[in-house]
Amino acid sequence: MEVNFTNLQRNCSNILEHRSFLMGPEFTIFIDSVLVIVCFLAVFGNIIIISAILLRNRRRDVDVNHNTFIFIKSLCVADMIVAAFAVPFKLYVNNDIEELSNESLCLLGMCVDIASCTSSIFHLLMMSGDRYLAICKPMVHKTLSRYLVYIAIAISWIVPCLMSFPVIMTKMHLENRDVSCTIEQNICLGTRHNSVFTLIGSLVSFYIPSIVICIFYYKIFAAVRQRSLNSEHLASSVVSSGTAAAKTIAVILVCYFICWSPFFIFNVLSIWVDSIPYSMLVSVEMLGYINSMLNPILYYRCNKCVKAAVTHLLDTILNRETR
Numbered sequence: 001m002e003v004n005f006t007n008l009q010r011n012c013s014n015i016l017e018h019r020s021f022l023m024g025p026e027f028t029i030f031i032d033s034v035l036v037i038v039c040f041l042a043v044f045g046n047i048i049i050i051s052a053i054l055l056r057n058r059r060r061d062v063d064v065n066h067n068t069f070i071f072i073k074s075l076c077v078a079d080m081i082v083a084a085f086a087v088p089f090k091l092y093v094n095n096d097i098e099e100l101s102n103e104s105l106c107l108l109g110m111c112v113d114i115a116s117c118t119s120s121i122f123h124l125l126m127m128s129g130d131r132y133l134a135i136c137k138p139m140v141h142k143t144l145s146r147y148l149v150y151i152a153i154a155i156s157w158i159v160p161c162l163m164s165f166p167v168i169m170t171k172m173h174l175e176n177r178d179v180s181c182t183i184e185q186n187i188c189l190g191t192r193h194n195s196v197f198t199l200i201g202s203l204v205s206f207y208i209p210s211i212v213i214c215i216f217y218y219k220i221f222a223a224v225r226q227r228s229l230n231s232e233h234l235a236s237s238v239v240s241s242g243t244a245a246a247k248t249i250a251v252i253l254v255c256y257f258i259c260w261s262p263f264f265i266f267n268v269l270s271i272w273v274d275s276i277p278y279s280m281l282v283s284v285e286m287l288g289y290i291n292s293m294l295n296p297i298l299y300y301r302c303n304k305c306v307k308a309a310v311t312h313l314l315d316t317i318l319n320r321e322t323r
Contacts, residue, residue: 024279031282032094035087038286038293042083045296046076052309055316067130067149072299072306074153075123078116079292086113087289094282107171111164117288118160118205121260124253125209126152128216136223163204173197195271206264210257217250252298259291 053069089109130149133141167173173194262284270276299306 027279031286032091034286035091038289039083039087042293043080045293046080048310049296049299049306050076052313055313056309068127070149071123071127075120078119078123079295081112081116082289082292086116089113107168111168114164115160118163119156121206121209122156122160124256125213126156128213132216132220135220163201167197198267198271202264202268206260213253251302252295255294255298256291260288263288
């Protein structure tokens with residue numbers, strides 16, 4: 001049955017007045033409350049991590065060329081963009097969609113959302129590759145310059161932006177480009193994304209990087225296990241350091257998969273299934289945003305250097321206040 005988009009757009013505001021039509025007032029309040037908490041904690045946590053690493057790099061007694069910390073800083077920026085822009089935009093869409101008449105602003109918000117979330121997993125992909133070289137090919141890793149790390153970070157930002165901004169701002173992701181932004185947001189349940197965009201976007205943003213990451217970590221843990229079986233003394237400090245870093249990133253990746261896998265599964269299912277409840281879509285999207293809040297906590301809990309850097313930052317702040 002063909003949808004009359006003109007009539008649907010005309011009746012959209014009336015439908016949205018009854019929020020229980022979408023997911024119920026109680027559930028809406030719950031989602032909004034979680035998103036607000038995620039927004040503040042994610043911004044605060046990532047600012048702390050970035051500040052701690054920057055302060056750490058100013059000290060002359062530490063290795064300022066540690067590739068992992070360069071990646072962590074950039075990943076924290078991506079998580080901050082998710083928390084500071086994507087989450088508030090989602091809150092605005094959930095609560096004031098009837099006043100969201102600026103289509104360009106709406107599309108721009110979607111671009112920032114998709115680009116920042118995709119950039120996060122691209123950073124994790126690059127970090128996994130860095131750990132793979134450090135543990136499995138240490139001689140090659142030692143020859144890597146900081147410029148190659150910056151190139152990897154640039155790719156982690158440029159590719160997601162190219163995937164989102166040109167496509168979404170030109171409405172190539174829609175099956176019907178004449179549909180308004182409000183309809184496009186699926187709030188009125190009137191349109192669907194272009195199936196090609198949904199499938200390719202999910203493959204490039206999540207599924208392909210996830211497969212590559214799993215391959216990296218399979219080889220990393222296999223190499224660590226083989227070394228531990230062959231010799232307990234050969235470069236034990238190097239192996240121990242590499243193993244600790246690998247485990248840290250592995251924990252971050254597991255949390256990432258737990259948070260984002262449901263969203264991308266439903267995202268692909270939406271190509272063939274039209275009856276997915278809007279409340280379910282909002283829930284899995286919220287779970288994805290939670291990952292931006294968890295990452296700085298994981299850095300602090302799992303990485304001794306990050307924990308030491310944060311402790312030093314807090315001691316510095318407290319010492320200044322007591323003077």
